[in-house]
Amino acid sequence: MGKQDTLRIDGRDxxxxxxxxxxxxxxxxxxxxxxxxxHSDLSIYGACRLCLVDIEGRxxxxxxxxxxxxGMRLRTNTGELREIRRTTLELLLANHDGSCPTCIxxxxxxxxxxxxxxxxxxxxxxxxxxxxxLDESSPALVRDPNKCVLCGDCVRVCNEIQGxxxxxxxxxxxxxxxxxxxxKQLGDVECVNCGQCAAFCPTGALAPRSETAAIWQALxxxxxxxxxxxxxxxxxxxxxAFDQPAASQTTGRIVAALKAIGFDAVYDTSFxxxxxxxxxxxxxxxxxVNGGILPQFTSxxxxxxxxxxxxxxxxxxxxxxxKSPQQMFGSLARQVLPRIxxxxxxxxxxxxIMPCTAKKYEAQRSEFSQDGRRDVDAVMTTQELARMIQxxxxxxxSLEPESLDMPFGFHTGAGVIFGNSGGVSExxxxxxxxxxxxxxxxxVDFHEVRGEGGLRxxxxxxxxxxxxxxxxxxxxxxxxxxxxxxxxTAPYDLIEVMTCxxxxxxxxxxxxxxxxxxxxxxxxxxxxxxxxLPLHRSQDNPFIDRCYQEHLxxxxxxxxxxxxxxxxxxxxxxxxxxxxxxxGNGDGKIQVKVCAGTACFLRGSQKLLHALLGYVEEHxxxxxxxxxxxxxxxxxxxxxxxxxxxxxxxxxxxxRVRDVLDAELANHQ
Amino acid sequence: MQMTHVEPRTxxxxxxxxxxxxxxxxxxxxxxxxxxQAVQDEYTYLPEEVLxxxxxxxxxxxxxxxxxxxxxxxxxxxxxxKYVVRLCxxxxxxxxxxxxxxxxxxxxxxxxxxxxxxxxxxFTVETVACLGACGLxxxxxxxxxVHSLMTPEKAESLIEDLKQAEAAAVAGEEG
Ligand code: SF4
Ligand code: SF4
Ligand code: FES
Numbered sequence: 001m002g003k004q005d006t007l008r009i010d011g012r013d014x015x016x017x018x019x020x021x022x023x024x025x026x027x028x029x030x031x032x033x034x035x036x037x038x039h040s041d042l043s044i045y046g047a048c049r050l051c052l053v054d055i056e057g058r059x060x061x062x063x064x065x066x067x068x069x070x071g072m073r074l075r076t077n078t079g080e081l082r083e084i085r086r087t088t089l090e091l092l093l094a095n096h097d098g099s100c101p102t103c104i105x106x107x108x109x110x111x112x113x114x115x116x117x118x119x120x121x122x123x124x125x126x127x128x129x130x131x132x133x134l135d136e137s138s139p140a141l142v143r144d145p146n147k148c149v150l151c152g153d154c155v156r157v158c159n160e161i162q163g164x165x166x167x168x169x170x171x172x173x174x175x176x177x178x179x180x181x182x183x184k185q186l187g188d189v190e191c192v193n194c195g196q197c198a199a200f201c202p203t204g205a206l207a208p209r210s211e212t213a214a215i216w217q218a219l220x221x222x223x224x225x226x227x228x229x230x231x232x233x234x235x236x237x238x239x240x241a242f243d244q245p246a247a248s249q250t251t252g253r254i255v256a257a258l259k260a261i262g263f264d265a266v267y268d269t270s271f272x273x274x275x276x277x278x279x280x281x282x283x284x285x286x287x288x289v290n291g292g293i294l295p296q297f298t299s300x301x302x303x304x305x306x307x308x309x310x311x312x313x314x315x316x317x318x319x320x321x322x323k324s325p326q327q328m329f330g331s332l333a334r335q336v337l338p339r340i341x342x343x344x345x346x347x348x349x350x351x352x353i354m355p356c357t358a359k360k361y362e363a364q365r366s367e368f369s370q371d372g373r374r375d376v377d378a379v380m381t382t383q384e385l386a387r388m389i390q391x392x393x394x395x396x397x398s399l400e401p402e403s404l405d406m407p408f409g410f411h412t413g414a415g416v417i418f419g420n421s422g423g424v425s426e427x428x429x430x431x432x433x434x435x436x437x438x439x440x441x442x443x444v445d446f447h448e449v450r451g452e453g454g455l456r457x458x459x460x461x462x463x464x465x466x467x468x469x470x471x472x473x474x475x476x477x478x479x480x481x482x483x484x485x486x487x488x489t490a491p492y493d494l495i496e497v498m499t500c501x502x503x504x505x506x507x508x509x510x511x512x513x514x515x516x517x518x519x520x521x522x523x524x525x526x527x528x529x530x531x532x533l534p535l536h537r538s539q540d541n542p543f544i545d546r547c548y549q550e551h552l553x554x555x556x557x558x559x560x561x562x563x564x565x566x567x568x569x570x571x572x573x574x575x576x577x578x579x580x581x582x583x584g585n586g587d588g589k590i591q592v593k594v595c596a597g598t599a600c601f602l603r604g605s606q607k608l609l610h611a612l613l614g615y616v617e618e619h620x621x622x623x624x625x626x627x628x629x630x631x632x633x634x635x636x637x638x639x640x641x642x643x644x645x646x647x648x649x650x651x652x653x654x655x656r657v658r659d660v661l662d663a664e665l666a667n668h669q
Numbered sequence: 670m671q672m673t674h675v676e677p678r679t680x681x682x683x684x685x686x687x688x689x690x691x692x693x694x695x696x697x698x699x700x701x702x703x704x705x706q707a708v709q710d711e712y713t714y715l716p717e718e719v720l721x722x723x724x725x726x727x728x729x730x731x732x733x734x735x736x737x738x739x740x741x742x743x744x745x746x747x748x749x750x751k752y753v754v755r756l757c758x759x760x761x762x763x764x765x766x767x768x769x770x771x772x773x774x775x776x777x778x779x780x781x782x783x784x785x786x787x788x789x790x791x792f793t794v795e796t797v798a799c800l801g802a803c804g805l806x807x808x809x810x811x812x813x814x815v816h817s818l819m820t821p822e823k824a825e826s827l828i829e830d831l832k833q834a835e836a837a838a839v840a841g842e843e844g
Contacts, residue, residue: 165730170739181731182717579718581681613681
């Protein structure tokens, strides 16, 4: 090896290792160059112009988009650079509505923090803005376009990490904005509610939707019994909001805080995660033994479920039918808690505390309501819990820890590691290995499924049975694997999908991470929590056993199926009108809608449409038949879909369409 | 005045044309701009449902298609009137007082910056950056036909002529 290459930063020599750009080097040298649009996980955009450095012989350049070269000499902190940065910030602030005290992001706002750091004390420019309306259509997020500084971070996360692309830049010049397709509302497009855009947004332009008002209201109502379930990932992150060391475990204090706030009982989503392991593990082994549909995808991440429904309707039979732990808790609570807590069923209020914004969406899916009542009434994020604790004036760090309530507070380590990418797989392995071998397994930890990569593989052989697993996080990675499954080339039995980077520990509802290793710290802390618990396998949880005996019957049995399993269906991506292909407004004609959604399109609906239009013309049916192309009839698994009048035809061929149409025409006359 | 008469295309013709355009460009997302140009030639503007179809066929997010379609002023997302009146506001026309002409056109048709098309879908009034006819400034173009050395009065009578021609055509059809 030759001599190490170096360059000079502010007069100091700095060694060049594998840094991809000057920004990484400057930061390695301990200088916190300000940035807005740079994230190491995303592509480089170079738009915010804050990371400027002065390179000898080249002048002022943005550090994030300049590769390091040996011998470069650069300065990061000259008067000129400071002046440019201040002006840039002023310009950003001029475009921003500055309603900071009432902004949900106020404490975590990068724009505010940088303005303070750079000593911006006035804004000389005023933008001629007309206030844009708030977008409150999404169950998970609130969009406030007036706070957007056009850094594009959200656009890149949604495209590059999630492969969704629900929001993008539109218009130009002073009109430029980040919007969903056709300027629609976020709730009407293909957004999967993962909230990662909000986690990356440096301002309050995208933020998790708050449900605390409704929760306070329930707490204030003396007739209501309000219970909480806490997801695994919450306990290793809440402390960050109270300046506790990153990833400190706070379960006991969370319970104490919730009780002080007025919750009647506090349970653990890890309990129903244990239940999920048993049901999902059993489902997996049955598929494996009986030659069922494999690979089996996990189904506990609602953002992934919506993504699969929108983009892979043909693979829905591969999804585990298990409800997520949150929703298992919801149905079990409705079933069991009124009796335990001695309350009328209608007075039981179930609140989840989640690291996640997509869980807000999941709780309001129609599958998870009975007789018009949601199983889970409200979902608050870790951030919202922190705000409730602050609002109640509690000194979190000095609370005396309390224990969770039984029976749904009892959990094993398997239920806790669910919050990490790889955790579900490991928990299922702890169950499955024992089932396959028929004897208690000595092994608890399966290090082969742990790790940080966005697409990992593991394979192990148990008593001659090979189990091949893929673990992915980020939907762009899920897409790679799902495409393989679709093509029949995926060499896996089980595929775990988490939408958020590293799993739920980095959910968008978690406190905003302030450094690069928060994710690793939280992951480690969850594995430590597992270690410190007495039990590590879901099947060893005695309360789960009892739950089956008293309420659920057999594992995978009829009652268990009704309460713990669900179904999925193809879902359209956009709320949009059908495209009329016949003249006139269609009044009094027979309506024929041919689906041109992606699933049907791939199955040849375009040819069908072409043939149908030919048929209509050939038989001069233009005055009787109104043909439209619509965008997803939500019957994707059985496409091409054609709707004639009120008849939905699946797996449609031209012959079918002709027959049904002819019959309708005969009726019509 | 000479008006080119275009055969009205049926909706199914237009849809078939869109399919052909997409195929001709090999369903390549990289060809989005030429595809949108050709689609706009077919429809005179870019209807939302058609853009959604293009996104589906190219397997790209509709938000990206919308972004491209709104970035270029050349693309229109709203249907335009039968007569598209383009007033040049390039430097040459601007210094020769194009703005009063714009104001005259707008007030005559009850239009504004936001509302560019009359409710009866007859007229759209837009400004463009330079029509390349600076020697004849100020210039107004109606459906591709250039009218030079305009004044507010001339612009108004141009609109009046078109309105009368339309009324006559309608009367002719009915009578
Ligand atoms: S919530 Fe997720 S899917 Fe929705 S816009 Fe944000 S990043 Fe994209
Ligand atoms: S990975 Fe976890 S936190 Fe992220 S969307 Fe899925 S369930 Fe929610
Ligand atoms: S694409 Fe969903 S039903 Fe056709």
